[in-house]
Amino acid sequence: MLKIDNLHVSYGHIEVLKGISFSVEMGEIVALIGGNGAGKTTTLSTISGLVRPTSGTIAWKGENIQNAAVEAIVGSGLAHCPEGRRIFPGLTVLENLITGTAARPQRKREVDEDLALVFDLFPRLKERLKQGGWSLSGGEQQMLAIGRALMGRPSLLMLDEPSLGLAPIVIEQVFDRILELNKRTGLGVLLVEQNSAMALEIASRAFVLETGVITLSGPSAVLADDPRIREAYLGG
Amino acid sequence: MGQLIVNGLALGSIYALVALGLLLIFNTVQIVNFAQGQLLMLGAFIGISCAVTHELPVAAAWAITMVAMALVGIVFMVLVYFPLRGRPAFLVILTTIAMGIVLENLALIIWGPLPVSLPSPIHGPPLRFAGVVISMHQLFIFCTLAVILLLQFLLLTKTRFGILMQATAQDLHTARLVGISVNRTIAVAFAFGAVLSGIAGLLVAPIFLAEPTMGGSLGLKGFVVSVIGGFGNLPGAVIGGLFLGLIETFGARYISSNFRDAYAFIVMIAVLIAWPRGLFGEKSSEKV
Ligand SMILES: Nc1ncnc2c1ncn2[C@@H]1O[C@H](COP(=O)(O)OP(=O)(O)O)[C@@H](O)[C@H]1O
Ligand SMILES: [Mg+2]
Numbered sequence: 001m002l003k004i005d006n007l008h009v010s011y012g013h014i015e016v017l018k019g020i021s022f023s024v025e026m027g028e029i030v031a032l033i034g035g036n037g038a039g040k041t042t043t044l045s046t047i048s049g050l051v052r053p054t055s056g057t058i059a060w061k062g063e064n065i066q067n068a069a070v071e072a073i074v075g076s077g078l079a080h081c082p083e084g085r086r087i088f089p090g091l092t093v094l095e096n097l098i099t100g101t102a103a104r105p106q107r108k109r110e111v112d113e114d115l116a117l118v119f120d121l122f123p124r125l126k127e128r129l130k131q132g133g134w135s136l137s138g139g140e141q142q143m144l145a146i147g148r149a150l151m152g153r154p155s156l157l158m159l160d161e162p163s164l165g166l167a168p169i170v171i172e173q174v175f176d177r178i179l180e181l182n183k184r185t186g187l188g189v190l191l192v193e194q195n196s197a198m199a200l201e202i203a204s205r206a207f208v209l210e211t212g213v214i215t216l217s218g219p220s221a222v223l224a225d226d227p228r229i230r231e232a233y234l235g236g
Numbered sequence: 237m238g239q240l241i242v243n244g245l246a247l248g249s250i251y252a253l254v255a256l257g258l259l260l261i262f263n264t265v266q267i268v269n270f271a272q273g274q275l276l277m278l279g280a281f282i283g284i285s286c287a288v289t290h291e292l293p294v295a296a297a298w299a300i301t302m303v304a305m306a307l308v309g310i311v312f313m314v315l316v317y318f319p320l321r322g323r324p325a326f327l328v329i330l331t332t333i334a335m336g337i338v339l340e341n342l343a344l345i346i347w348g349p350l351p352v353s354l355p356s357p358i359h360g361p362p363l364r365f366a367g368v369v370i371s372m373h374q375l376f377i378f379c380t381l382a383v384i385l386l387l388q389f390l391l392l393t394k395t396r397f398g399i400l401m402q403a404t405a406q407d408l409h410t411a412r413l414v415g416i417s418v419n420r421t422i423a424v425a426f427a428f429g430a431v432l433s434g435i436a437g438l439l440v441a442p443i444f445l446a447e448p449t450m451g452g453s454l455g456l457k458g459f460v461v462s463v464i465g466g467f468g469n470l471p472g473a474v475i476g477g478l479f480l481g482l483i484e485t486f487g488a489r490y491i492s493s494n495f496r497d498a499y500a501f502i503v504m505i506a507v508l509i510a511w512p513r514g515l516f517g518e519k520s521s522e523k524v
Contacts, residue, residue, distance in 0.1 A: 050413060074415030086410040088403045098396060099403045103415030106396075152415060 248481020273455020466517025
């Protein structure tokens with residue numbers, strides 16, 4: 001469904017992605033693992049169209065999108081849930097969710113259905129509907145950021161370090177919901193994480209990114225047992 | 237006394253409009269448009285061209301001016317903001333100053349240096365109570381400000397597009413990332429900001445005469461008023477505008493009218509000493 005081929009990205013003269021290739025199939029959860037500064041966020045931003053590659057292709061649903069506009073990419077069902085959540089602080093929970101519908105066709109019935117789905121997954125958001133985004137806890141903000149991404153009716157959801165700064169119990173809740181969503185709706189997920197134990201648990205396959213190069217890849221069960229991974233990313 | 241209050245509030249309403257236009261653009265793209273006063277002047281002259289030169293009904297002149305100013309706002313964005321997007325903000329701000337000078341010279345060439353007057357869209361005997369006279373035009377100014385505040389509030393908070401505009405203003409990068417066509421929301425902010433200036437010009441021209449150099453001090457006062465109100469805060473700017481209108485009117489009456497334009501800056505400095513973030517400046521989360 002999503003196929004990245006030999007992608008190179010530079011900021012100025014510094015090459016940050018040095019020819020990475022990977023793919024995500026329909027309905028699959030794939031983890032992209034790497035330390036700080038490895039180029040994970042850059043990878044997602046390039047897929048979203050926020051950053052342009054110097055070379056390489058990004059095929060999405062059979063079309064090359066590496067030069068498409070961000071709103072066209074989001075509108076075609078590729079949602080990006082950003083690092084640090086980035087919800088709009090001055091908008092209410094409901095308004096934040098509405099911003100997620102910006103690039104999709106506005107059929108009221110479908111929008112209402114998707115709102116119902118988000119509230120079903122995250123009942124907490126429904127309780128906080130009229131509250132300002134700034135007043136939410138970190139976990140609630142992450143739920144809202146995921147909900148906002150879901151409001152675009154994506155077929156692939158890209159999550160950039162959703163566990164960042166959250167308590168372990170909250171992380172578990174969030175990952176539970178992601179897994180449930182994947183089971184229920186067949187949503188594909190590209191999950192970017194540094195702390196990867198939990199990510200490897202819910203993903204079927206994983207890639208390891210180190211300073212712009214994919215160094216390891218395979219089924220996540222295999223990677224979870226790999227001594228190199230255990231040492232570098234699973235805390236020994 | 238009552239009369240001075242009415243006059244001061246009418247003048248202040250115009251400052252408030254200039255500030256609202258300035259802030260609509262600033263909140264969206266973090267650029268202070270120092271040509272806002274020249275846009276006001278342009279609005280006044282487009283109105284005069286329609287109503288005086290071509291003898292159209294004043295209501296038609298208003299309609300044409302508003303449409304024209306929306307286009308001017310978009311052209312302004314394309315010429316000033318787009319080419320310099322991502323560059324240091326001061327470069328863009330300098331460019332807005334240059335653009336103001338260009339507009340002023342253009343107006344000199346097109347309309348000449350002589351002051352011209354524009355009729356008010358409504359006529360009739362002034363209202364009087366308790367010795368205070370409120371002219372029809374002053375009443376019209378108050379109503380215009382009230383309607384604009386209401387419309388702006390409804391647009392920004394009750395419509396889907398308004399929510400997307402607010403999102404763009406709060407976090408441009410994330411707005412793009414969630415799929416908002418930010419060029420569209422920014423264009424609307426520029427168009428709306430220019431229209432508000434144009435309306436201020438249409439409202440000023442019947443009181444003071446219109447001339448190509450009228451924009452400079454009015455634009456600066458719109459800026460001063462925004463600072464007083466806590467930069468970025470819309471209700472603060474409106475209150476700041478009314479406040480400055482009152483100070484100037486009372487100052488001119490009781491102190492000296494020679495310093496009329498200086499009061500704005502004296503007040504701004506005094507306010508900033510007492511409240512460094514302006515009267516209503518605080519949480520950046522409630523910008524728009
Ligand atoms: N906008 C940018 N401009 C210049 N360099 C950047 C920018 N964003 C990221 N980088 C650099 O690119 C590298 C990869 O960053 P990033 O993709 O954010 O990594 P990760 O998400 O894996 O932590 C880092 O060295 C970072 O400093
Ligand atoms: Mg990152």
